[in-house]
Amino acid sequence: GARDMYRAYRDMREANYIGADKYFHARGNYDAARRGPGGAWAARVISDARENWQGSWSGRGGEDTRADQEANEWGRSGGDPN
Numbered sequence: 001g002a003r004d005m006y007r008a009y010r011d012m013r014e015a016n017y018i019g020a021d022k023y024f025h026a027r028g029n030y031d032a033a034r035r036g037p038g039g040a041w042a043a044r045v046i047s048d049a050r051e052n053w054q055g056s057w058s059g060r061g062g063e064d065t066r067a068d069q070e071a072n073e074w075g076r077s078g079g080d081p082n
Contacts, residue, residue, distance in 0.1 A: 001032030001042030022071040023082075029075030040076055047072040 008028030012021055025047070032043035051065050051072075075081055 001035055001039030002046060004028055004031035004035070004039065005043055005046045007031070022067060025068050025071035026075035026079065026081035029072045030079070030081050031075075033076045033078065043072070043076055047076075 005028040008024045008031065011027075012024035015024075029043040029047060031039075033040040047069070051069055054065055054068075
């Protein structure tokens with residue numbers, strides 16, 4: 001699951017397209033969760049840690065963090081990121 005999350009992050013950085021981050025959040029979580037309960041667990045831990053850091057330290061707004069978490073949950077629950 002961690003590899004799926006990293007791959008989505010790497011692809012997001014490479015794409016460097018404003019507004020596309022929710023897709024990559026959903027895709028990383030979706031790919032990780034498809035690996036089974038361990039992948040879903042890894043996706044949740046990584047996503048929560050990332051969002052806690054961003055919400056607390058990076059200066060990004062709470063609204064963006066909530067939207068990111070919605071995309072994370074969408075992917076983990078099997079929602080198609082496309």
